[in-house]
Amino acid sequence: MSATSTPPHTPRPPFPPFDEASALAKVQAAEDAWNTRDPERVALAYTEDSVWRNRDTFVTGRPAIVEFLRAKWARELDYALRKELWSYTGNRIAVRFQYESHDATGQWWRSYGNELWEFTDDGLMRRREAGIHDVAITESERRIFGPRPESEKGLLLPVR
Template sequence: MSNAPLVPPFTLETAKLKVKAGQDLWNTCDYNQVHKGYTADSIWRNRDKFIKGTEEIKAFLKDKWSTEKGYKLRKELFAFTDNKIAVQFWYEHHDESGQWWRSYGLEDWTFADNGLMRKRQMSCNDVKISESERWFKEGVDVNTVPISEKHW
């Protein structure tokens, strides 16, 4: 693994590393840590919610992970420029009734010079799945799961 700083301007290598660093951080489901990756005035569009600033981000994530149990996420680099990264993602979770869901989507990220995210736009669709249809089961490295169009 490279010791390259994960700040703009991104290279292919640093963009890929930034995506996986974000994925790994979100998979902790620790809103007290995750919100620190964003600028104090960061703006988000997450589905139909508009969020501004790290305190709103923290509250959003706390609420998200209080209802999305068993959350496991995979992100892959889609495209990048000097200070922007686009990712495709898949995540699974179950609700309080035990129903499993898989979410498919795209995110558009813009970064400040210090590497903190200052803008995040997310679009996503959710699909009910059964326990047997899960990709990201306990003990599975999300990065090793083969994902292709045949899985959609």
């Protein structure tokens, strides 16, 4: 199967309606997946016709999500992400996040944002809306080094 062909439908627990524990688990699963920087793996968490708004870019469908993520991680090198549950209700979750990466020139960036997620009954995300703002940082200002260690799962993100 090619990276852009549609894989068999696979439910993705936890399922809505979300309670605090299941919402926290869904957020951690998303963080863990995105930190793999594997577009094909990440795209499997979305419906085949999932609709995204990411900054000023609109993406629809898994093949487009895979291509979007390939381009993203080709630009955003050494990407490392932290997500935090903000709110949940029914089949929706809101998160805040931070990630750090550097560009091809070596400039480091910390990107802050919020995401709104909507899920199907089988736990796949059908809608993702992300607002993101970038701040140039020096390498010495970095605070996110790879995937979150087990000992830090569930901890809140620094506000600064």
